[in-house]
Amino acid sequence: MYRSKQFWGSRRTFLQQLGWATMGFLIACNSNNTQDKQSVRVGAMYLLTGGFATYGEFARDGINLALAEINQAGGINGKPLEVIFEDESDPMQTARRLVLQEKVDFLLGIDSSGNGEALVAAIPELEKILMVTHAASPKVTGELCNRFVFRCSINSPQNSAAGAEIAATEGYQKWTTIGPDYAFGRQSWELFQQALQERKEGVKFLAKTAFPKLGAQDYNSFITTLQDSGAEAIWCSLWGNDLINFVRQANSFGLFKQFPVYMELGAAMEVLTALGEQMPIGQWVGTRYWWQTPDTEVNRNFVAQFRQQYQSYPSYNAQNAYVGLKLLALAANTAGTMETTAVIEALEGLEYEAPMGKLVLRQSDHQAIANVTWGKTAASPDYNFRILEPIVVVEGDSITRSPQATGCKL
Amino acid sequence: MFDRLHWIIITISIAGLFLLPVILAPFDLLLLTEILLMGLFALSFNLLFGYTGLLSFGHAAYFATGAYVCGYLVKHSVPFFLAILAGVIAALVLAAGLGYLSVRLDRIYFAMLTLAFSMMVYTIIFQWRDVTGGSDGITGIFATDLGIPGISIKLQGFSAYYYLTLILVAIAIYLLWRITHSPFGELLQASRENYQRLLFLGIDVRQLRWIAFILAGGFAGLAGALWSPFQRVANPEIAHWTFSATPVLMTVLGGYGRFAGPLVGATLFIGLEHWLQSNQRYFWQWLASLPLFPDTLVERQLNLWHLFLGLLLIPLILSFQGGLLASIEKIGKYFFPQRSQS
Incomplete structure (x- = not known):
């Protein structure tokens, strides 16, 4: 009994001393960060x-x-x-x-x-x-x-417009979207609709859309929604880890075989290297710079x-x-x-x-x-990730909002 | 209860806080404003935790309500003092509603219930895009004038806002002190110790807790209402349950058994956070200068200050059980053995 009590007592003391030592260390360290700026x-x-x-x-x-x-x-x-x-x-x-x-x-x-x-x-x-x-x-x-x-x-207006420029050349009439449920995902869908309407007549945008939470893990129910939506093509503004998770799960549903999916930020190297061969071939993907061009x-x-x-x-x-x-x-x-x-x-x-x-x-x-690059995903024996083939470069002037339309007053 | 030494300490600290803008750099002033606001937030939390014995894990909901209501009104050109008032009232009303339901339970059930309600508030803030701006929040909240009719009090520069915060927070702390040291405060502590005994004495413990909950919500709302114009933004993170954990940490660090514990904890916590953030790159530079470590550490500047913060908090919390303030008092007693604790 006595020994264990002493043991507890000494541990307490030790911890107390450790705490004060930490405080002392902090105070001692705090006095050395005022240097004259030479750079x-x-x-x-x-x-x-x-x-x-x-x-x-x-x-x-x-x-x-x-x-x-x-x-x-x-x-x-x-x-x-x-x-x-x-x-x-x-x-x-x-x-x-x-x-x-x-x-x-x-x-x-x-x-x-x-x-x-x-x-x-x-x-x-x-x-x-x-x-x-x-x-x-x-x-x-x-x-x-x-x-x-x-x-x-x-x-994002420039990137969506570039996507719409490519989408307008193909025959799809009915569109839906999947995007992260925050400002960017919602804006991207609106911007894409505007841009595509300006470039093509008679396109329809479905009310049935999928907006999973940013950072979501499970996309199954959203993929089913897309499959049941009756759309002909899908605009996808997921990015980063979300896009990686979505693509992996969509593969097992065969989504990419049923629909062309336009992935606004699909050609980000962060995504392509993580997905490797899991990235489907023949899908249009956008980026804000692609190392092969110009x-x-x-x-x-x-x-x-x-x-x-x-x-x-x-x-x-x-x-x-x-x-x-x-x-x-x-x-x-x-x-x-x-x-x-x-x-x-x-x-x-x-x-x-x-x-x-x-x-x-x-x-x-x-x-x-500046010009914006989109391309179709393609396999290449030289790379362990998907590359873009063919590559389409859209003129910067044709996809940038006019100064009046931006709402910016400097 | 309050002897002369206490009065001297309080007078000197308040005078010191008023004089600080003269000698401090602008950024230190911002840090001090942050400490005051988070300190008030933690104090309001401790009214429930330390005094009433209820661990609320959703206190951020009231902070965020104050912040959003005030921010929204300032954006729509409502006079600033009215916006602050509205923020506080909104937090009070919300706390009255959610508190009425929460105080029916205690212990872990109370913690879970408050957590659930606060996540409800978070979801509303996150989804109600037209009003709250959704994930982006309300940006560009600038309060340039206090807006009291007849008197023009400009709030330009960081020191003016610091003074406003100091005055309002000082008043709030005084009110909290009066509340905790009143018969009502004694009852709260009694309900923490043995609520069944209070029930036998014929006291409505549930109502007691409800009132404490509302008051705590109101003070958190005030801290929030001053927070969003200070940060110039109200974003949904301040309603998330992770933000509710901040006052818990501060209170535990400073000591929940003392009135000023949460203030001390907030000071230590924010001080540490800031110090680690601005010094971690010197740490990498030092490490890279040692043999065996690669030079690339200098340019990579790994962002690991959260890890360092955790490593520092462990010895601090383990050793100062009962909080830093209690440990300081123990040392004080060693030097002034005749003084009894207040």
Whole structure:
């Protein structure tokens, strides 16, 4: 009895001491992070944790590639460039910390449209440029737009319109959709309907649609809904893990044999490599950059560099993030200063030869205009994932909303 | 109950909190605002948990109600002070309704019921796109003026909002203190210790708990109503049950047996969170400088601060059983043995 009591007592004391030691350690560590800033800093915010983290990791790889190139070429305005990566799941607090405490000169990133919209609305009070490289919500360069926000990636109206352009050339009259049950999935379906109606007469959009929750695991009931809908073709805006799970389950139902499924983000490398041979052949898939196109020197170099560094083909998110950092560096070097207004002026209307092809940052809404690639999935003995064959490149101007239609007033 | 030393400590801290914006950097001020709001949220939770002995796992529902109602009204140009008031009232009303049903059970059943109700609120917020913005939430919530007719009180800059938060939270904390130290508060504690005995004394324990539930909901609503204009956004995550776990953690960390425990817990928790987030890349730099570790750690900057947070919380919670505040008091007693605890 006595011994065990003593044992308990000593454990208590030990734990107590451990606790105070932890506190002491924290206080001791807290005093070393005020360093003088010798470099140009960029704060990069992506989904780096959770189910969609592969997107953030590809973006980080793209940025690190751009970072090495920029620093090799002399940095920005004679100073070395430094990038701080953060998870975007608390966008406001993270952006505030990056700007006010880490003193970053620019912000870059954002995967999720919801996070993008929250941040875009609040960016003017931080008075720093935000270069959006993924979040595709039309509002970012639409009704929420402001002079501090640019987007160097293809947005969801452009991507849906490109899909509609291809869909209009084929005979399908009755359409339904499956998409994630949040703003992006709903918007994508509306945008596709608008775009297809403009391009083709007499198409019908069914009321029977499938909107599983974002991050859902079980798609069986939704696949049955699609099969019973009476549609001739399906517009699919699922992405990431959701798309991977959906395709695997739809295969066992034979869905792809019954319907052509237009997968808006099906040609994302994150999805293609995960699915491998499970990705059906002969389906139309979209992306915001495809490493096979265009066949330019810039693109070939980029793909070669990326493969050498990371032993994989660059995904669209990697390319977009790479281009985002390159654009910021280019504009700041052109302006010759880090001052926000001067760099905004340098970015507006900027033309740039990116791996994805020529790109213009439109002055009226700060949205990038570039060509969009769609293609049909095909098997190839040279790759352990599906590639695109044939590839269709849709002209950027023909699928971009007019400045008046975006609702953006700068 | 309240001796001179306590008054001196409280006066000095309030004066200090008012003077802080002069010396603090803007970001520290934002952090302090966050601590005040989360502290109030945790305090309101502890009215149920520490004092009444009811573990609510759905307290985020009232926080989110306050945040959404206030955010929605501010977006529709309702004067800010009215929007805050409406947020609090909405949370009170919701707490009255859901609390009426929840207090019929206690222990784990109460926790499960509150969890279920809060997920109901979450689903409504997530699905009612026209009003709540669905998954995107309400964005761009800017309150630039307090909106009291006749007096123009501008809320530009982070320090103005900090002062508003400080004043409202201080009033709320004072009210909570009065409530917990009133005969009503004593009854709550008695119901926690032995509710059958209270029943025999002829006290309606269910009604007692119901009132505590409503009050807790109201204070959480106030914290929420100040939260969304502070974050400039109200998103559905603040209604999710994972957000309900935050005040639980803070309260356990600081100590549920003391009035100020949740405040101490909120300070420690948010401080830790912030410190880990801004220092993790120095950790990778340090690790990469050691032999055997690859240099790529510097550029990859793995995002593992949640893991570090967990690793730090384990010794803190294990060693400060009863909360950090209780442990501090123990040390205080060691130096001032004559002082009895309040």
